Amino acid sequence: MNIPRTIACVLSSKMATLHELDTVYSVQDLWWLIEVVSVDNHNNSVTEQP
Numbered sequence: 001m002n003i004p005r006t007i008a009c010v011l012s013s014k015m016a017t018l019h020e021l022d023t024v025y026s027v028q029d030l031w032w033l034i035e036v037v038s039v040d041n042h043n044n045s046v047t048e049q050p
Helices: 005-012 018-023 027-047
Strands: none
Touching: 005 018, 005 027
């Protein structure tokens, strides 16, 4: 099964389950979750530098 990268990003970050994306969240919510993941990743990379 090929899962779109947008959905895979949210699933692997554990921001939502596939069931939640299918039943609870909208497409707009998906993009907001991706933005949260991106900001979290950026902040983590900044704070981990020596």
